[in-house]
Amino acid sequence: MPVSPLSRIRVTAAGLLAAVAALASSGATLSAQPAAAADPMIQDLRWRNVGNANLVGRISSVDALENDFAHVIVGSASGGVFKSTSAGAAWTPIFDKYGAASIGDVKINQTNPNIIWVGTGEECGRNSAAWGDGVYKSTDGGTTFTNVGLKDSFNIGKIILHPKDPNTVWVAAIGNIYGPIGTRGVFKTIDGGTTWVKQTEGLPNDPQTGAIDMVMDPSNPEILYVSFWQRIRYPWRLNSGGPNSGIFKSTNGGRSWRKLINTLPTGDMGKIGLAIARSNPKVLMAHIEHGFQPPATLPTPGQPAQADGGGGAGGRGGGGGTPNPEYADMTKLGAGIYRTENGGDTWTFLDRYLTRPFYYNHIGISPLDDKYIFSYNIGYRRSTDGGKTFTQGGGGNGGHCWHAMWHDPHNKNRYYIGSDGGLNLTHDDGVNDLRFENLNVTQYYSVSADMREPYYLCGGLQDAGSSCGPSATRAQGIYLSDWFNISGGDGYHTQQDPTNYRNIYSESQPDRQGGNIGRSDAETRSRTSIRPSKANISNWDEYITPEMEKKAEAMNWGVQPQQMGPLRYNWSTPFILSPHNPKAIMIGSNHLVMSLDGGATYRLISPDLTQNDPERTSRLSGGMTPDENPGGGAEYHATIITISESTVEPGQVWIGTDDGNVQVTRDYGKTWAKVGTAGMPGNPRPDIWVSRVEASKHTNGTAFATVTGHRFAIYKPFVYKTTDFGKTWTNITNNIPDGHPMYVVKQDPKNPDLLFAGSEFAAFYSLTGGQSWQRLNNNLPTVAVHDLLIHPRDGDLIAGTHGRGLWVMDDITPLQQMTPAVRGAAAHLFDNKVATQWLSIQPQHNGGEISFIGTNPSRNAAINYYLSDRVTGEVKFEVSDAAGRNTCSASFPAKAGIQKVEWAMRLNTPAPPAGAPAPPAGGSGGGRGGGGAVGACLLAPNPAPAAGGRGGGGGRGGGGGAGGVTPGTYRVTMTANGTTYTSSITVRADPMLADINR
Known part of the structure; x- marks a missing residue:
């Protein structure tokens, strides 16, 4: 039933920036702490990595020795750095115990390969992107690294090494995407990283604009080109672009710069990728985001208009209709690919290709042929005429959404290319690709388990659907062939029926995210959509009015017809199976939806449980380039993000939202009480993201919650507990160090004082109900722990990491039995x-x-x-x-x-x-x-x-x-x-x- 309006938080962009800056200056730690030594209490409790590596994960950077392509370093978006001296036949993780797992760039010194530079914090600006803690350097081939500065740069776009002087290095720092904190811009060291000088003359120097890409003239290290990107991301919107974005050139090693504007589009720009030709350094390519993005075609009379954006091969706005003359008129400069053959003095506009530029806009040139151009984005395209025409590149053998490339300077046909699907190597210019499925940087969002013996795990992955596989096998190991997919695209939450292992539920593509729940058969792999809709929600009219439907329809710009109107689903839609009845499914949008028959029919069991601020629910995002994933809901806001039902009291359901609400019902939604987050001690914002709620498995009325402020540039951890149904909350974060935004908290099903928690960088445990915490990493690398699960029968702790796959700590029964009496015994x-x-x-x-x-x-x-x-x-x-x-x-x-x-x-x-x-x-x-x-x-x-x-x-x-x-x-x-x-x-x-x- 309709309820009185909830309180709303409305601030201007300038006001939010000021607020974030104030919060940051009042004590929010800007970077993670280095990994701590193993806790002697649990030194024999070890993690094991079970996989899944055949879906791999996002590769953000790759570099290799020019005289030996087999010697290669790979940086991943959230899984650290790996080294191979066998062209990928074997990999060694070399960055597991440092302060960050997200990598922006890696570079090998070509004259001394023992010197390796790592810039932490990936450059992509997506909603799930992580951050780093500066620049690291190794002088022993990656055996050890030292943080050499720029610790509060958050995200690094590019590292440039002087070809002759190993102590001279330039860094393009993008800076924090969520707020005006930290450092950003171009930095230079001439003493190997001991000191850094920010290069400011002629460059933007504001708190929203950072350096995203940089290239050096290979014939003259004094000539540098850098692109700057003005952007900020809120939980509900990305604003990409502004007057300070652009391309800049230096001819004196970075001491001074001038903006290149001649024959480039005027007005605001966004993200810009750069490439320079090694064979002809006067030639550069630039992939520019700009506000002028005419559609490739105009709508046929009577048909709806298409979303704005460049068309072209794989571009936005392609499809049927009448050719748009503006699109074909290359004198009308706008977003797309540009080429200069005189060092940036003048440019030629060649191609209007544009697709999700905040995530892509990557461009490359073969070091042996300045006419051979690579445009690697969702797919990768190639041009042999300097960018005048493009054709689609190779299929990539599982690769998709491309981000990184290294070209062999001695073999035009050989290159490494990294994508959301991992790393590939080709020796024949993409005709055939070797995909490295021995590189486990898989990015899980969630994990679930069934009750088979051994039990099977499932989880949703970034851009790799949802996959399942055994926690153990009767063979020598757990092979890639033991795993199977139950859906494609991006995967998020999964649940497995504890009474029938064949029933696996997942929320992911191919029917796109945003409430797209499906049930799969573990044996036949068939999938049935059980998505809630007006057609199968029996009491739709009790909560949804015709006016609400019309308003939602007006906001659903360019959206697939299956969008569910007023039901706002998060990109990662939470759902659970009731612990009291596995056929009872609860799914969160802005309302809570419940099925009692395994998803055949539903009822709405709540009003809108979010703050429902209309300024944050417009579903428009991207800034100058509207994001082309409106159906996916990457920035859909004011949504339920976490659900938990009490095992003690059926019908007691807790929810948390991405805009700061915690609500609880004790009667399956007949009545609701708003119980947080405003009353949580130390919580810096009433609209903070509630990353997890966990109903106690032991005590009625007790629940736990984590909230994360990193989307507001607040990096302190927050863990809370209530014992009175949320009327009051206690902050139990205690000694979890700053710099660890929290994603999950779990209570052990056997020991009420045993808690587990996961942050962006580590796992933690508490034997005292949260009075004190210790790291639980042991041999777990520095990685984001997005989900935790205690297997109810086997007593194993399972971690879903966003960067290194699934990990199992076998047999935590000693921790479950670790009472105060045991701790006091000899x-x-x-x-x-x-x-x-x-x-x-x-x-x-x-x-x-x-x-x-x-x-x-x-x-x-x-x-x-x-x-x-x-x-x-x-x-x-x-x-x-x-x-x-x-x-x-x-x-x-x-x-x-x-x-x-x-x-x-x-x-x-x-x-x-x-x-x-x-x-x-x-x-x-x-x-x-x-x-x-x-x-x-x-x-x-x-x-x-x-x-x-x-x-x-x-x-x-x-x-x-x-x-x-x-x-x-x-x-x-x-x-x-x-x-x-x-x-x-x-x-x-x-x-x-x-x-x-x-």
């Missing part, structure tokens, strides 16, 4: 998980050397224990059968914290006689003792990180070989400081055997 032997004697089933092949292999858990049984620092010497363990006759024993040095011993599920008994049936096979060589017929039966855990890749699978020692135990319960004893502790461990056969024997 030592403690935990209850153990059931151990499984998994079969070994190997595939015929594993995908080859350029195929990522996800890491399996150890096949051994885990025995977990805790030691305080009062325990010294050695700790003895013994595992025996029920009668205590057959044993396995070993001693280990005492170390404080939660520790782990692995039991190979063997006792010290003679090997079975010849001809006796073999016990289940051991691990397949993924670590010490694997394949295990012999060896110690009690082992210390392998301390090596389980990061996946080649040879990353397999358990060690596990469960097989001579003396393998039969399923049953075994006694475990631990002796520490003379005191004996006892527990038990149950061993079971592989459940596949039970299925076979049915």
